[in-house]
Amino acid sequence: MCDISAPILRRPVVRRTTCVPAGFRECGDLAWRERGEVVEIVHRLDAATICDSALLSGLIRLVDDGIIAGQSAFEEAAKGIIRTCAATEARAWASFYDNSLRELRAGTSPFGPVHRRARSLVAGDSLLEVGSCFGFLALQCAEDGYLVQACDISAGAVELLTVAARRRHTELVATVGDATALPYDESCVDTVTLVHLLEHLDESAAEVALSEALRVARRRVVAAVPYEDRPSEHFGHLVRLTEVDLRRWTARLDHAGARYFEDHGGWLILTPR
Known part of the structure; x- marks a missing residue:
């Protein structure tokens, strides 16, 4: 959004x-x-x-x-x-x-299971959330004790997240950045997440975003996508995705292993080389 x-x-x-x-x-x-x-x-x-x-x-x-x-x-x-x-x-x-x-923590939000699963998949001590939007996942991870960075293409979203983190006394750094050209050094964080981001990109851009995530991550890339009957235009979704799409992308990426599963949508776990 x-x-x-x-x-x-x-x-x-x-x-x-x-x-x-x-x-x-x-x-x-x-x-x-x-x-x-x-x-x-x-x-x-x-x-x-x-x-x-x-x-x-x-x-x-x-x-x-x-x-x-x-x-x-x-x-x-x-x-x-x-x-x-x-x-x-x-x-x-x-x-x-x-x-x-509060509702995400309590499990009363429909999106709560996605955030809970994403948080369970973080490897290491540091995290970059790509496509953070409001930054709810980044804030939860930072408040769980991880060293967190977040980036989004929207300067307005980054400002909202920065203000919210400051007000909640939560340490994280939010930056304006494009998922296809991340403004971060190689292997600078343990885990990179792309949660409900890839459906906003065309196929070429999605592959580049995953490649960028692999470049930045030391230990793990976590991607989640909704499985929809048709793309939700009001959310800015461009494509309808299935596991076939996830496998096709990863077949063309340089990585040390991939895992796929379903849980309120599709998940792709990549291990950097």
Whole structure:
């Protein structure tokens, strides 16, 4: 949810309300109405209830109903909901981060099993998360005691993660960087993760990203992808992936071993030479 690329078909305008105004159609914690090229969205989420799963469940229903379409509209609506859930934007983002991390730790987030598996696969003491977006995985690993770096192509996402880490007194370094040209030295960290990143890239770029991860990792590369019936355009997914794709990529990479398995999607574990 970090790159803005798809055209906005209906521009979302978001505000918080304690009750649904007349003329709006309810959709879970959200309600909406169309006004020409604008879709007005109201929500009841506040500082106590805003979190990644609540945000996504409401927005995905709007996508499924055809109310918003494309990555740009989805991201604009998401940021609008977060920013309006509290009296100040700083408190809103702090609540979003704290509540989302709490539910991931508790296992109540739908994405919790993916993060739990990724954390279990870290080898060594240091970690680089590539394509970190909000940085929830990086923050959890840093708070588990790992030496953590994170990079994302979005400067806005890197700034949000940096602010959240500072506020939570969590030591990590976040950097703007492209997965296909990582701004890191060879063999500089023990583990490199690419969790739900490769589906955002075309085949050539995905192979380069894996090659870059192998260059930077000393001990292990951990990649996870969703297995979808069709790519989720609102998340910026470009391709539908299967284990066949993972095996095809790794057949063309220089590595010392590969392992594949399924757990809430597909996983690829690579050992650098």
